[in-house]
Amino acid sequence: MTRELDRFRAEHPRSQALAEQARRSLLGGVPMHWMVRWPGGFPVFAAEAEGARFRDVDGHDYVDFCLGDTGAMTGHAPEPALRAIAAQAPRGITLMLPSEDALWVGEEMARRFGLPYWQFALTATDANRFAIRIARAVTGRPKVLVFNWCYHGTVDETFATLAPDGGVVAREGTVGPSVPAADTTRVVEFNDVEALERELAHGDVACVLAEPALTNIGIVLPEPGYHAALREATRRTGTLLIIDETHTICTGPGGYTAAHGLEPDILTIGKPLAAGVPAAAYGFSEAVAEQANAAIEEQLADIGGIGGTLAANVLSLAAMRATLAEILTDDAFARMIALGERFEAGVRQVIESHALDWHVTRLGCRVEYLFHAEPARTGAQAAAAGDEALDRFIHLYALNRGILLTPFHNMALMSPATHVADVDRHTEMLDAAARELTAA
Secondary structure (H helix, E strand, C coil): CHHHHHHHHHHCHHHHHHHHHHCCCCHHHCCCHHHHCCCCCCCCCEEEEEECEEEECCCCEEEECCHHHHCCCCCECCHHHHHHHHHHHHHCCCCCCCCHHHHHHHHHHHHHHCCCEEEEECCHHHHHHHHHHHHHHHHCCCEEEEECCCCECECHHHCEEECCCCCEEECCCCCCCCCCHHHHEEEECCCCHHHHHHHHCCCCEEEEEECCCECCCCCECCCCCHHHHHHHHHHHCCCEEEEECCCHHHHCCCHHHHHHCCCCCEEEECCHHHCCCCCEEEEECHHHHHHHHHHCCHHHHHHCCCCCCCCCCHHHHHHHHHHHHHHCCHHHHHHHHHHHHHHHHHHHHHHHHCCCCCEEEEECCEEEEECCCCCCCCHHHHHHCCCHHHHHHHHHHHHCCCEECCCCCCEEECCCCCCHHHHHHHHHHHHHHHHHHHHC
């Protein structure tokens, strides 16, 4: 690790100088605070990006498997989105008025995900917050149920975890929680049907907010029958089911919902919808749409905490239309998932050839390898099995060899612009790292 740190600092003098300059005006020396968590001691400063590659200010080129942590899953600066943005910008960027693109996107979202009515936001966090508010409004219930170590952006109610005694507490590191987590949230482990039914039996849960598979603590896949049990339990208790597809859109054009026949009451999604332009969406079943319309008085619609001045702006909608029509297509997903399968096979070959107690898990075109032998079935198991030192080493080792993985864990995402050679380059890098680790 010392050798890799020395190499990184020697090869990135311009990034290091900019990082030092940034400390004079930016909190933590970065424009978004979690950017402080980079394994080299300072972040790489980007100069330009195109497709599945980017170049830093020191002139190094990288294969990008992070892709803005899904925000650039389309690849960087895809040409159809650039055309749409260039055509729309001179005609207006934000008007707080509808455009024809909004109609096209709403109909396409309904086709892909199976929910008939849609609204738009700027981030998946916003979409989740608005969906939770609507769920509370139509059910008259106060609480939200989430899964331990879930990821739903920066929604207050989701920064909750289970204490050793089974109580609900704020997750470690939560900045300034607004109220005690137990006041707003019930938490159960993913794949634990008994715990889910026990917590829903209290009758105070407005909605279950669920990723179809956990994705930000390593990929934790649902066990057979789990989603059917989740849907049955929520319907039986009068609880709305919100499916957050923001990361699991990697499963296909209609996300995990379409690929596996889920039936959510509300669906939320953000990140890649507009090829990197801020955009998100949330959709409703027929029944929830009717209840929401009845609960929101027209004369009070602008003060109800749903939406925002820049939400559904015409530039975002133009970029969304181009992204859905021409970039994240059925054919693109077929190719991306095939690359994900190749990436998974390469990692598995490295693990087996070096007899490592690691494993690799794939969800569509998203792949992650973790440094424990067996896949976790719950968020707590995944969190307990983490190895921060190995995470940091592999990430920096890859970075020094021109490969960017998603920070904090070794997750890779395929884009329409990713090539077979990019995948094989990663396999070669990981094999070299494993050879050094096992030799040591």
